[in-house]
Amino acid sequence: MQAEQLYDSIRTGLIAMLPRLMRFADILVGERRAGASLLGRALNRMLAEEHRYQRGTALDLWAFAEIYRLWLEERHDHSGTSSRPEAGGARFAILFRNAKGHPFDPVTTGFLRSLPPAQRLTLLLVYGERFDPIDAGRVLDVSGETISARLVRITGTFADRLSAGEERDAGAPREGMQ
Amino acid sequence: MTELSDELLVAYVDGQLGGKQSSAVEKVLAHDDVIARRVKALKKAHRRLEAAFEAILAGEEADAASHPIPPSPGLLIPWGTVIKGAFAAAGIVVAAVLFIAGLGLPLATPERNASGAADFDHVGSLARDWHEEVARAQALLGRASLEIGLDSQRNRDFIAFQLGRAIGAALAPPDLGAKGYRFTRAQILRFGDEPLAQLLYLGATGAPLALYAKKGGADAAPAAKRYGALAGVAWSQAGVAYFLAGEGDEASLLELAEAIRKVGPQAER
Numbered sequence: 001m002q003a004e005q006l007y008d009s010i011r012t013g014l015i016a017m018l019p020r021l022m023r024f025a026d027i028l029v030g031e032r033r034a035g036a037s038l039l040g041r042a043l044n045r046m047l048a049e050e051h052r053y054q055r056g057t058a059l060d061l062w063a064f065a066e067i068y069r070l071w072l073e074e075r076h077d078h079s080g081t082s083s084r085p086e087a088g089g090a091r092f093a094i095l096f097r098n099a100k101g102h103p104f105d106p107v108t109t110g111f112l113r114s115l116p117p118a119q120r121l122t123l124l125l126v127y128g129e130r131f132d133p134i135d136a137g138r139v140l141d142v143s144g145e146t147i148s149a150r151l152v153r154i155t156g157t158f159a160d161r162l163s164a165g166e167e168r169d170a171g172a173p174r175e176g177m178q
Numbered sequence: 179m180t181e182l183s184d185e186l187l188v189a190y191v192d193g194q195l196g197g198k199q200s201s202a203v204e205k206v207l208a209h210d211d212v213i214a215r216r217v218k219a220l221k222k223a224h225r226r227l228e229a230a231f232e233a234i235l236a237g238e239e240a241d242a243a244s245h246p247i248p249p250s251p252g253l254l255i256p257w258g259t260v261i262k263g264a265f266a267a268a269g270i271v272v273a274a275v276l277f278i279a280g281l282g283l284p285l286a287t288p289e290r291n292a293s294g295a296a297d298f299d300h301v302g303s304l305a306r307d308w309h310e311e312v313a314r315a316q317a318l319l320g321r322a323s324l325e326i327g328l329d330s331q332r333n334r335d336f337i338a339f340q341l342g343r344a345i346g347a348a349l350a351p352p353d354l355g356a357k358g359y360r361f362t363r364a365q366i367l368r369f370g371d372e373p374l375a376q377l378l379y380l381g382a383t384g385a386p387l388a389l390y391a392k393k394g395g396a397d398a399a400p401a402a403k404r405y406g407a408l409a410g411v412a413w414s415q416a417g418v419a420y421f422l423a424g425e426g427d428e429a430s431l432l433e434l435a436e437a438i439r440k441v442g443p444q445a446e447r
Contacts, residue, residue, distance in 0.1 A: 018238075019235055019238035020235065020238075022238050023231070023234045023235050023238055027231075095237075096230055096233045096237075097233075097237065104229075104230055104233050105226065105230075108229075108230045109230065112227075112230065123227055124231055126192075127224065127227045127228045128231030128232070128235070148189075149185075151188060151192070152184050152185045155184075155188050155220060155223050155227070156184040156220070158223040158226075158227070159216070159219035159220045159222065159223040160219070162219055162222055163215075
């Protein structure tokens with residue numbers, strides 16, 4: 001494949017998966033504006049260095065890994081364009097609003113926001129992207145065992161929190177409808 | 179009570195266990211309420227997380243679907259424009275974000291346009307924002323834009339004097355009557371801090387033809403370029419940079435540009 005054709009191919013592929021890439025960046029940094037900024041820089045770099053893309057590699061896996069790698073680098077060197085995460089709860093919750101602007105369940109969004117970025121991405125890649133632990137590990141540069149262990153820990157913790165909330169609700173006095 | 183680890187139960191909930199292992203877990207669930215409640219809680223957690231991620235994606239896709247971008251940008255649409263359009267589709271275009279992303283500012287700035295770095299070949303294939311378009315036009319207006327009043331537009335010597343004084347170089351409205359265009363009026367615009375002359379002509383039909391001129395630039399031959407529905411020809415001559423823009427095709431504009439070049443900027447003074 002000629003370089004130009006490869007470029008076009010990557011470019012077209014990236015455009016096709018932009019919503020997924022945006023979701024990945026949003027979840028990583030915790031809010032939309034910083035997520036868009038990070039994704040913009042990552043896309044520029046992917047296209048400028050598309051020769052690093054190896055044919056046969058799943059493009060989504062490569063693109064997710066590139067975004068994550070850039071975020072790590074920027075966080076490491078604390079450059080002026082740092083994609084510092086941890087937006088306020090409101091800005092994080094906005095990520096999950098549906099098309100009508102209705103907020104998503106606050107228990108779930110609050111739990112996700114409390115997680116470190118790599119753990120949020122672990123959940124996204126496995127539960128959102130349906131990656132198996134090995135591929136998710138490739139994106140996040142950890143082993144598949146690490147991904148599996150994270151999943152058990154995080155899902156277990158979230159299940160505990162949901163159960164505790166149900167027990168609290170069950171024990172709380174019922175309020176009237178008004 | 180049977181002891182089953184969360185590791186096994188999460189794998190069961192996620193559907194990662196083989197048939198025999200799944201059957202074994204289900205047998206335990208059938209007679210162990212504690213494990214059954216745990217599996218129920220894990221399933222609920224799993225569903226909520228899946229739904230949360232689907233909600234984000236649905237929002238992004240809905241935004242993208244409401245502002246589709248071409249799957250293949252082709253030769254005339256630069257990548258930066260496509261990405262910009264994609265961000266616009268997601269409803270998250272803000273000047274700062276695009277600037278940081280290095281993808282161009284929504285509004286033109288003299289520096290970027292002067293360097294050509296943000297000179298998008300085509301914006302017509304993307305959803306147009308009238309505020310943005312108008313703001314671009316507004317940026318060209320200055321106080322001097324009103325100095326050449328309508329009552330003086332017929333006095334071409336006066337116009338030539340005003341234009342020349344404004345841009346700091348000799349400039350007179352070329353006579354394009356032989357080409358079918360009648361001079362109608364002129365005004366002074368600005369490009370950043372630089373004065374920019376605009377001379378408008380009307381043909382038998384269609385939108386006005388505009389000749390822009392500002393001081394500076396080494397001599398350069400006319401070069402045509404298309405901007406969506408418009409075409410433009412740029413050249414420099416005798417210390418003046420020209421840009422002829424209109425709805426015609428590039429060949430017609432090049433022909434007009436050559437006619438203007440032959441006459442030269444001082445011919446009518």
